Amino acid sequence: xxxxxxxxxxxxxxxxxxxxxxxxxxxxxxxxxxxxxxxxxxxxxxxxxxxxxxxxxxxxxxxxxxxxxxxxxxxxxxxxxxxxxxxxxxxxxxxxxxxxxxxxxxxxxxxxxxxxxxxxxxxxxxxxxxxxxxxxxxxxxxxxxxxxxxxxxxxxxxxxxxxxxxxxxxxxxxxxxxxxxxxxxxxxxxxxxxxxxxxxxxxxxxxxxxxxxxxxxxxxxxxxxxxxxxxxxxxxxxxxxxxxxxxxxxxxxxxxxxxxxxxxxxxxxxxxxxxxxxxxxxxxxxxxxxxxxxxxxxxxxxxxxxxxxxxxxxxxxxxxx
Amino acid sequence: xxxxxxxxxxxxxxxxxxxxxxxxxxxxxxxxxxxxxxxxxxxxxxxxxxxxxxxxxxxxxxxxxxxxxxxxxxxxxxxxxxxxxxxxxxxxxxxxxxxxxxxxxxxxxxxxxxxxxxxxxxxxxxxxxxxxxxxxxxxxxxxxxxxxxxxxxxxxxxxxxxxxxxxxxxxxxxxxxxxxxxxxxxxxxxxxxxxxxxxxxxxxxxxxxxxxxxxxxxxxxxxxxxxxxxxxxxxxxxxxxxxxxxxxxxxxxxxxxxxxxxxxxxxxxxxxxxxxxxxxxxxxxxxxxxxxxxxxxxxxxxxxxxxxxxxxxxxxxxxxx
Numbered sequence: 001x002x003x004x005x006x007x008x009x010x011x012x013x014x015x016x017x018x019x020x021x022x023x024x025x026x027x028x029x030x031x032x033x034x035x036x037x038x039x040x041x042x043x044x045x046x047x048x049x050x051x052x053x054x055x056x057x058x059x060x061x062x063x064x065x066x067x068x069x070x071x072x073x074x075x076x077x078x079x080x081x082x083x084x085x086x087x088x089x090x091x092x093x094x095x096x097x098x099x100x101x102x103x104x105x106x107x108x109x110x111x112x113x114x115x116x117x118x119x120x121x122x123x124x125x126x127x128x129x130x131x132x133x134x135x136x137x138x139x140x141x142x143x144x145x146x147x148x149x150x151x152x153x154x155x156x157x158x159x160x161x162x163x164x165x166x167x168x169x170x171x172x173x174x175x176x177x178x179x180x181x182x183x184x185x186x187x188x189x190x191x192x193x194x195x196x197x198x199x200x201x202x203x204x205x206x207x208x209x210x211x212x213x214x215x216x217x218x219x220x221x222x223x224x225x226x227x228x229x230x231x232x233x234x235x236x237x238x239x240x241x242x243x244x245x246x247x248x249x250x251x252x253x254x255x256x257x258x259x260x261x262x263x264x265x266x267x268x269x270x271x272x273x274x275x276x277x278x279x280x281x282x283x284x285x286x287x288x289x290x291x292x293x294x295x296x297x298x299x300x301x302x303x304x305x306x307x308x309x310x311x312x313x314x315x316x317x318x319x320x321x
Numbered sequence: 322x323x324x325x326x327x328x329x330x331x332x333x334x335x336x337x338x339x340x341x342x343x344x345x346x347x348x349x350x351x352x353x354x355x356x357x358x359x360x361x362x363x364x365x366x367x368x369x370x371x372x373x374x375x376x377x378x379x380x381x382x383x384x385x386x387x388x389x390x391x392x393x394x395x396x397x398x399x400x401x402x403x404x405x406x407x408x409x410x411x412x413x414x415x416x417x418x419x420x421x422x423x424x425x426x427x428x429x430x431x432x433x434x435x436x437x438x439x440x441x442x443x444x445x446x447x448x449x450x451x452x453x454x455x456x457x458x459x460x461x462x463x464x465x466x467x468x469x470x471x472x473x474x475x476x477x478x479x480x481x482x483x484x485x486x487x488x489x490x491x492x493x494x495x496x497x498x499x500x501x502x503x504x505x506x507x508x509x510x511x512x513x514x515x516x517x518x519x520x521x522x523x524x525x526x527x528x529x530x531x532x533x534x535x536x537x538x539x540x541x542x543x544x545x546x547x548x549x550x551x552x553x554x555x556x557x558x559x560x561x562x563x564x565x566x567x568x569x570x571x572x573x574x575x576x577x578x579x580x581x582x583x584x585x586x587x588x589x590x591x592x593x594x595x596x597x598x599x600x601x602x603x604x605x606x607x608x609x610x611x612x613x614x615x616x617x618x619x620x621x622x623x624x625x626x627x628x629x630x631x632x633x634x635x636x637x638x639x640x641x642x
Contacts, residue, residue, distance in 0.1 A: 028465045031472050083434060087427040106408040109430055110468050113404060116437055117460035124453040132445040132453050139438035144349045147431050151352050 004045065006312035009305055010053040013067060017049050020071035021078075024118040035099055035111040039078050042096035047206070048177045049074045050312060055195060056181040058305035065126045065184050072122035073177050076135065079115030080142055080173075082108060087146070088232055095223030130183045138176045141168050149234070157256065162240055163204070166211075171203030178202075194299040201293035202313050208286040209320045211236035215274050216320065227270040233258075237285065241278030283320055290317045325366065327633035330626055331374040334388060338370045341392035342399075345439040356420055356432040360399050363417035368527070369498045370395045371633060376516060377502040379626035386447045386505050393443035394498050397456065400436030401463055401494075403429060408467070409553055416544030451504045459497045462489050470555070478577065483561055484525070487532075492524030499523075515620040522614035523634050529607040530641045532557035536595050537641065548591040554579075558606065562599030604641055611638045 003011060021040060025033040049070035056066030084090075085098040086108045092098060100108045116139070123135045145168025178199030182188045211229070215238045219225050229236050233255075235243065243252055251269045255261055261269065273279070293313040300306050324332060342361060346354040370391035377387030405411075406419040407429045413419060421429045437460070444456045466489025499520030503509045532550070536559045540546050550557050554576075556564070564573055572590045576582055582590065594600070614634040621627050 028461065029468045029472065031468055032465065083430055087430060105426065107468065107471050109404055109408060109433075110464050110471065112430075113433075113437070114461060114464040114468065116434070117457050117464060120441055121454065121457035121461065124450050124457055127450040129445050129448040129450065129453070132450070133442060136438050136442035136445055140349065140435060140442065143431050143435040143438060144353065147350045147352055147428065147435065150428050150431065151350065 004315060006054075006308045006315055007046075007050060009057065009308040010050055013053050013063075013070070014046060014049070016067050017046070017053070017070045017074065020067055020122065021075050024075065024115075024122065028114070031107070032111060032114055035103070035107075036078075036115070038096075038102070039082065039099060039115075042094045044094060046074060047312065047316070048077055048173060051174065051177040051199070051202075051309070052181060054305045054308050054312070055178055056184070058300065058303055059181055059185050059187050059191070061181045061184045066181065068122050068125040069131070069180055069184070072119050072125075072135070073173070073180070075115055075122060076119035076139065077173055079112055079119055080139070082112035082115060084146070086112070087150075090224065090228075092224045126184055128183055130188075131180050134176055134180055134183070138172050141172050145169055157235060157240060157243060159237070159240055162235075162237055166204060166207040167200075170207035170210075171200050174203030174206065175199035191300065194296050197296040198293050198309070198313075201289045201296060202316050205286040205289035205293070205313075205316050208237055208282055208289065209317060212238060212279055212282045212286065212320045215239075215270070216279050227273070230270060230273075231266065237282040238276070238278040239273050241281045242273045242276045245276065245278065283317075286317050286320065290314065325636060327375075327629045327636055328367075328371060330378065330629040331371055334374050334384075334391075335367060335370070337388050338367070338374070338391045338395065341388055341443065342396050345396065345436075345443065349435070352428070353432065353435055356424070356428075357399075357436070359417075359423070360403070360420060360436075363415045365415060367395060368633065368637070369398055369494060372495065372498040372520065372523075372630070373502060375626045375629050375633070376499055377505070379621065379624055380502055380506050380508050380512070382502045382505045387502065389443050389446040390452070390501055390505070393440050393446075393456070394494070394501070396436055396443060397440035397460065398494055400433055400440055401460070403433035403436060405467070407433070408471075411545065411549075413545045447505055449504055451509075452501050455497055455501055455504075459493050462493050466490055478556060478561060478564060480558070480561055483556075483558055487525060487528040488521075491528035491531075492521050495524030495527065496520035512621065515617050518617040519614050519630070519634075522610045522617060523637050526607040526610035526614070526634075526637050529558055529603055529610065530638060533559060533600055533603045533607065533641045536560075536591070537600050548594070551591060551594075552587065558603040559597070559599040560594050562602045563594045563597045566597065566599065604638075607638050607641065611635065 007014065018040065022036060025036050052070040052073050053066055056069065081093065082099055085093060086100040086105060090098050091101040099111055103111065120135065123132055145165055149165065175196055176199070178195040179192055182191045182195055213222065214229055214236065215227055217226065225231065230239060243249070251261060251265055290313050294310060297306055297310055328335065339361065343357060346357050373391040373394050374387055377390065402414065403420055406414060407421040407426060411419050412422040420432055424432065441456065444453060466486055470486065496517055497520070499516040500513055503512045503516055534543065535550055535557065536548055538547070546552065551560055564570070572582060572586055611634050615631060618627055618631055618634070
């Protein structure tokens with residue numbers, strides 16, 4: 001894993017978090033160890049556990065608890081990706097083969113289920129029923145969002161729907177990463193709303209940036225095809241802005257009515273969205289969220305961890321500039 | 322739901338448990354409500370929640386807690402069935418269409434995930450981190466057993482493997498149903514080993530009976546084809562006993578080496594197992610487990626709930642006589 005500025009504060013803890021995640025397959029079928037190793041080896045910046053560790057350190061959470069919580073959050077996130085990739089038929093994530101491209105569907109479903117249970121197991125280690133409830137309701141919201149997406153493909157065309165979707169898909173998990181530590185030291189009354197705002201804002205920005213890069217980057221950097229969401233029938237923010245500017249675009253109308261676009265038409269649509277103002281407007285929206293995150297941070301005590309959280313927030317949008 | 326003798330003690334509580342399970346979809350996508358209703362409408366004797374309620378009542382568990390725990394256990398069980406039926410491609414359960422026969426795979430996967438999260442949510446209501454850990458590790462064991470099964474189809478040929486498999490598949494959930502209430506009133510030191518033995522024994526018997534009926538019953542009563550496990554490559558207890566008696570049966574040798582048997586050969590094998598002593602030996606083994614369960618019960622205080630648990634234990638094997 002590349003070490004970034006925001007990692008510095010928790011540099012010695014992250015390998016521990018990694019070890020705790022990997023140890024969750026001990027005593028189980030070797031195939032599960034192989035699956036989890038493959039998933040964790042494919043990398044990731046471990047942004048969510050870093051948020052947990054930074055907030056925990058700032059609020060004086062017990063070291064053991066913060067490590068278990070960080071590992072639980074990242075494992076829950078990893079578990080959701082397993083079923084996501086299977087459902088979307090994605091063969092690559094972060095440039096590495098997905099589990100569903102290596103295993104058949106039954107084994108992939110079960111591997112995801114196993115990771116859910118092991119995330120819950122790690123989460124239960126911190127002995128907080130409030131945190132357990134937060135885990136359960138976070139997962140419910142994530143899955144509910146995906147169900148809504150499946151039963152309504154092509155139907156998200158307004159920014160409001162989009163915001164709801166990415167909250168369920170991404171921001172709620174960041175919210176949980178930021179909020180949960182406060183519950184372990186009974187400081188939720190003091191900090192819950194601030195941490196929630198911070199987690200929400202970086203989470204929303206994180207997903208918008210992903211959606212910007214999906215159009216603005218190239219297949220090699222992405223480790224998957226450009227505009228992959230559009231290709232599976234999903235309108236993301238750059239496309240929604242494009243639609244606002246060109247409400248009569250015939251291609252998007254067909255797309256919305258569920259008609260599969262011929263490859264060359266799809267390519268021209270992707271190209272038009274890429275070169276439209278929609279990508280820049282989306283960038284600005286992500287930047288706005290990060291400004292909100294920075295404002296939220298000002299309500300926390302000044303300390304090195306707060307600095308690191310500010311750096312982490314900036315990093316989220318740096319990826320797209 | 323048909324009321325059976327062992328339900329009497331908790332008759333007024335069961336509809337509450339049902340309502341609590343169904344209420345878990347409130348506030349979520351209507352498709353999830355439809356899915357859960359379909360799953361719960363297909364019936365079932367609610368044996369697991371009845372165990373929770375009876376043990377809870379015997380040990381003086383708070384009414385609210387016992388209802389939430391009972392609903393959580395049954396919902397967790399229901400959730401595991403959703404992915405099971407998808408993986409096995411089963412179109413019927415208890416004579417009703419499975420979710421995967423109505424929905425596509427992505428929606429079915431997500432419905433299962435949602436039920437996992439809602440089972441955890443209900444489980445978290447009882448505010449016991451020990452119970453949460455039990456939930457998580459029960460799910461891990463169940464999923465691990467299924468993974469082992471997938472990576473080793475046709476490979477279970479000894480009673481010892483079979484016992485391990487059905488412990489993970491069925492008995493551990495009964496164990497949890499029996500044990501968990503004691504943790505809510507801090508009586509685990511007094512009763513954990515007794516309740517565990519009881520739950521284990523009725524759970525093992527429950528699965529053996531299912532496997533006996535799979536051979537001894539008919540498709541109409543089963544609500545699915547006879548010998549359905551064998552047809553998907555699984556040897557259950559009657560077949561394992563048959564193999565012990567006829568170790569040189571060419572059909573079983575082929576089967577074990579992964580060769581698909583022609584339909585008429587499969588039918589003759591099913592018929593031979595049905596008429597072999599393997600079915601009766603399996604019955605005896607289930608009866609033995611129920612005797613063990615009754616012995617375990619003697620270590621609990623004499624009370625109407627203990628009577629009802631004894632009746633419930635007898636009911637488990639009555640189905641096959």
